Amino acid sequence: MRVYWSSEPAVKSVYDELHGYIPLNEVELKIVDTPTFQRLRRIKQLAQAWYVYPGAVHTRFSHSLGVMYLMGIIASKLAQEGIIPRDDVQLLKLAALLHDIGHTPFSHGVEHYFIRKFRLKHEELSRWVIEEDPYIADVLRNYGFEPREVAAIVAGLHKETVYNELLSSDLDVDRLDYLLRDALHTGVAYGLIDLDRIVQTVTVDSDGYIAVPKKAVQAVENFYIARLHMYRTVYYHKTITSYQLLIALIYEKISESTELRGLLEPFTSASGIRNSIRKGIFYIWDDFYIGGVLSYVLSKDIGDESFRELVRMYMTRKGFRAVYEWIGFSNVNPVPSAIRESINKAIEFVRDQGIPRYSTLPYVEVIPIVSDEETVRVLINGTSVKITEFAGSIVKHLPESMGIARIYVHPMYCDAVNKLITKFLSHNVRV
């Protein structure tokens, strides 16, 4: 039987720049003190964003504490309303605390490589860590929590759908924290949201969807709009994305070269990472580790010159530049076929003209703004409707998705490529 950990007294408080003092009870402190959780201090939340926003050097550590804090408030409220058992508040807080525990170094930059190569996402890594990392799993078991149940919430596979929705839906605790935290550290004013209003009013409708009363609709509208602005100005910023692509390319080159692979092993394959988790050495795989490898490559002249040039570009902030950018909003096909085809043709042409293959990188991304299934519900007289169908809301007028298409080019070839692509992309927005 689970102990009522939610009522356990705080044994320590951590001062958080966003939420103020965050109290930690015994089990939470034990988790935070594990080498595997401490690793999150060494993984920047926004990876390469500090190349554009110098203040964006906050880490997954503070974000994880923040997500746990918000989960604690919301889950306690739902417990008071009789929607979830009081016993499960602590379970949910632990899942929130550990939701990013498996994140790759450099956040989504290196993850990009693992998704492409192994279809391995950080959520899956988090599940492995929670269930198999000796430090984390031991603490959970010692305090009466089943690692697998905590991992199930993180993976969105808990039997109670409400628990999955709280951690992963349009208006989840993860997003509520990172939007504000990222806005604070980048200085981007558009990311601000009325967190108190949302946290104090959020609840669950009779089906189990995240819902708010009518009086909180404006706060939720603002949340959707803030998210859209943050996508444009931070998460998919052309320069930040460029360095994400570059670090993924460097990681790929190291992992797939017999000469270089040893520098990153065992963190070059899904099985290697899983073994490192089981052995309790996952905690060494962080931003510092990768940064050290890059410095080592340059100091010892490792690899061929073209590879070292990529590393140098990364470290000196002289990376690929976007010579073409197209941004559009739509409910379907936000990047029209014509744009995709023009980009492909332009790149093909450029390569035919002798520009080296790896010097031009196409980039096409579709970002959902409003999802259908995970949309927030609005409570009206005992029933609920999607906010996208609520008559008084502007969310229904927002586009469902945003499309971005770009061509990135090695700085050495920017002028040449710019001239060459004009005939294919005359309608472009040069950047």
Added chain:
Amino acid sequence: MSNICCVLQLVRELVSYVKDQQAVGVAIHWLVYIAQKVFNVHLGYRFKWGVKGPYSRGLARDLKAGNVRERCICDENLRLPSIREFLEDLRSTGIRLDKALEIAASYIMLRYDVYPKPPDPLEELLKKKPYITLREAQVIARVLNKYLVGLRERA
């Protein structure tokens, strides 16, 4: 194999049975989940246990992007004949296909993927979805029997 290319083939299959576009948009999550789980089609989507059953954010994103012109090379890997046979089996129950898929996908996920594991997945299904009758759930569970032989809980 291109994910979205294969998914669009499954959408085409579904559209031939389910005419309501909105229903197809939801049901495709259930069909892709079953294709991956039961027919071992490796599309790489992660599914969560959502309010309506299996739901994949990645799939939703790919469906939005949706305009793929590349040549589709799914035919051999997609196991379309087996999936068609499965859809026909579901249809033969007389239950509307999108509802049958919802029951099938939710039942499979409750039985094999969610945790804590419900002692009786059918009972849990009926508890979560009161609009499904016991008879409907039992009929679909019987259809599933032949497809779930050898399917194991995740390692």
